[in-house]
Amino acid sequence: MMGVQLTLDKILERAVDLFPERELVTKLPDGSTHRYTYGDAYERICQLAHALDEMGLEEGARVGVVATNHYRHFELYFGPACSARSIHMCNMRLPDHHFVHTIEDAEDEVIFVDPALVEKVEANADELETVKQYVILCEEDELPETDLEPVVAYESLLAGHPTEYEWPDIDEDREYGMCHTSGTTGLPKGVPYTHRAMYLHSIMCGHVDANQVSEGDVALPVVPMFHANGWGIPYAATFAGAKQVFPSVHTDPESLAHLIDDEEVTVSAAVPTIWLEMANYLDENPDVDISNIDRLTVGGSAPPESLIRKYDEEYDAPIIQGWGMTETSPLGTLSTLRTEVEALSPEEQYEYRTMAGFPVPGMQVRIIDDDGEEVPRDGETMGELEVRSPWVTDHYHNRPEENEQAFTDDGYLRTGDIAVRDELGYVDVVDRDKDVIKSGGEWISSVQLENDLIAHEDVAEATVVGVEHERWQERPLAIVVPTADADLVADDLADHLGETFPDWWLPDAYEFIDEIPKTSTGKFDKKRLRDRFDIVLEATDEEEAEL
């Protein structure tokens, strides 16, 4: 058959060929609205490609983008990629030394940056030795004062270039972009994405058993476009020819609710917090109408069941959880309901809707125990989640050591997530590999214990870590912040947990403290807790006898 390469120019050209009048709408930082069409965007993407040529950027050169979600960022999703360069999607929320590392690691030659984010780049510019040009994403007369140099306004860069471009023949295995992992366990790691991967990811996102991204949709990616391709939405929506809406800085619940209402958004994606806050806003502002919403994708962390119920009951807007990683482009599983689950009672369906979900078409998934065997599909036995797909990375950039660890001999990515799987094929992620408590031959989910502890009325915060044990290798230690004035003792919590979990899951010890330390991204800092509570639990007399 024809050797048509699966490249991003095909995605873009389909939108322009068949849907030239479809709109791309941006709520600009100043509160005004920018509207244009795929036809308009295409001309500017061509201009951008010419500008990159004029800069002398070679094939494969990376350009960093430090930006919120808006139409110029959309143009940068295609201009470098379709002209055989690569977009490096920079996470400006990283601490400075990580931020600098990502740009050094990617060897970005140009940095495109929002006016409001110039400071972040300026503060680190001395260290950015590969960068030859800064481009600020604004008009000439909007250029902020800056020490960056050389510097040019994006609109001046584009101005005067031809609005057509003859895209080069690109091999589908060429890199079109790179994201870095968030680096919770060390320096961020770069994931190079190929055209083929994102083409396949995009057509899969349109699958009726996956995200169903259709030409009739109006897509609002709230998830930042520097996070794993904005979860693939800008590419998938372009492939489908859907209208897209970008919020730029306006990701507060009020702005988002009005954007959904005004632009008749049908599909959106964000972390659960966004939808939680929006529900609160809508409670207080019943005149705002989000009834156009057809479905909402959440990821990053599991949405509480109460949130899913609320969106079902009050807005008829089903929340669909997705599981994925920077390494997986990102879509791996979705909590869509297969026929057998649709036949269950609503209560039983909610159990499935809070899971990581069902593997999307094209994604191979397995859960492997410590002996390298697949765990039984009983919904209980834990193992490490491993995945394989044309849109899963096969290496980290410049990380030979991690690359040795991260992949199996038969080509699966070890995700580091601990999961279970049921007989219908649904995956539920129960912990991170480094946090799961390996007690004897059995595994205990720290996350499940934490969730149950936090449900106790006298608990303000709680976390569970594994500590060394003479007999069982590891046992759970609960670290609890009681609510003010609470009169809480360990036995209360043991009784509480005992209602849900078997005896051998219950923590061997409880520590009461004033505050749980957090990481820079606001998660419990379990590493510091493990260091602080570096104890060895003794075996009981009975256990001693067995040793």
Place this chain on the structure above:
Amino acid sequence: MMGVQLTLDKILERAVDLFPERELVTKLPDGSTHRYTYGDAYERICQLAHALDEMGLEEGARVGVVATNHYRHFELYFGPACSARSIHMCNMRLPDHHFVHTIEDAEDEVIFVDPALVEKVEANADELETVKQYVILCEEDELPETDLEPVVAYESLLAGHPTEYEWPDIDEDREYGMCHTSGTTGLPKGVPYTHRAMYLHSIMCGHVDANQVSEGDVALPVVPMFHANGWGIPYAATFAGAKQVFPSVHTDPESLAHLIDDEEVTVSAAVPTIWLEMANYLDENPDVDISNIDRLTVGGSAPPESLIRKYDEEYDAPIIQGWGMTETSPLGTLSTLRTEVEALSPEEQYEYRTMAGFPVPGMQVRIIDDDGEEVPRDGETMGELEVRSPWVTDHYHNRPEENEQAFTDDGYLRTGDIAVRDELGYVDVVDRDKDVIKSGGEWISSVQLENDLIAHEDVAEATVVGVEHERWQERPLAIVVPTADADLVADDLADHLGETFPDWWLPDAYEFIDEIPKTSTGKFDKKRLRDRFDIVLEATDEEEAEL
């Protein structure tokens, strides 16, 4: 990213991994029903692969299949392909010399044949020099008497082999199958299909803007599995994990209606005649319920608008037309309704629903005039339809001469179909290249004139061919069979056509005959008509003056 090859074993293994209990149902020739699951089928496909090994079939060897649609044919869709051989889907309806040509051309080493079709093979066996083994698709005790040799029953061939198989690593560009075109203009031409093409075609068939083949569907391919991969349905349905229903010989309206009713079929595909006949059957048998049908795909020829209306109004079963060819795997366009069309009145929508349709995701389409330019998207200007996609062939097997003609320098297939396109991107096929009448610089659709002639109450049959003209190169000649006792003259028909078409479209001459000659497939034999009416129309005096 991972170099996971897009191969058919992935499609099969996904179904077995996630949907092992889903059923594959066959209505057997004797009227009984065979039911088993993807899990069961997988074991037999593994046995089949072992049997092919035992026969000594090398990589790339082709096996011919001469069969109706049933579960053993389904097994043959995967066994040879996943073990790096190729299934040659043989069209037993071809005349003998074409049938023999296809098997010689494919160099089939084994022929798998239904008991009821053994005669067709026997009649030609002397000429099938590449065939080393015949396998009859039945149990040992069902073997018919036959002169074929060596011969074995399919069930005996499978028996005793292991029910697991380690599939080889297959390059996605390897051929998994071959179909031949129907050869209306010469010897059938072989189209070799690659794993990559059918993997992509299958995931596209699940796209929400294409066929939406879902895990929740029950798919009934009525279209023969030897016609362009059964229009891709058995592969797409397996990829999705859908239940499948195979009718074997029972493609009469009564059997199909009951099969749809009994097995709760949601999606089916066939030529328009099938649905026309079924509507007649359902009119007379209102107790048969086809309300499970969600949509019906038709192809091969355009469905009359009245048929689409009837299925909408009486069965709530929308008919969606598709355009494709053996060369295109086959799906190219579908008459799905994009948002702008959904906003139109029902009457206007019907105009779109009778068109060839909208390009599916991944299919590049253009319409080119005699000067090699794209025609305006005005819904009127005709040109040749050209297509490009990873699932469109880039060559015919063993046909260097046709390969020179059939493809453009920039990699499009010249389809030989004459089409128009409107501003929304919808394609309508108005004629075949060899039948369109090229009058001066303008083109006249023979098909549109025919359809209007046949709508005249005194016309039983009508066709239009181009004949040579001194001034205009070609002009239309209408050939008409009047109804019995009709008193029809040329002026009546000219007046009738004049209500719809401009003057320059009207035929220059009308011939009244008793019967229009047909080809072996029942189509008007325009070649014979052109030979019979081999006339040269003279220029009028006025035209003469211009010459």
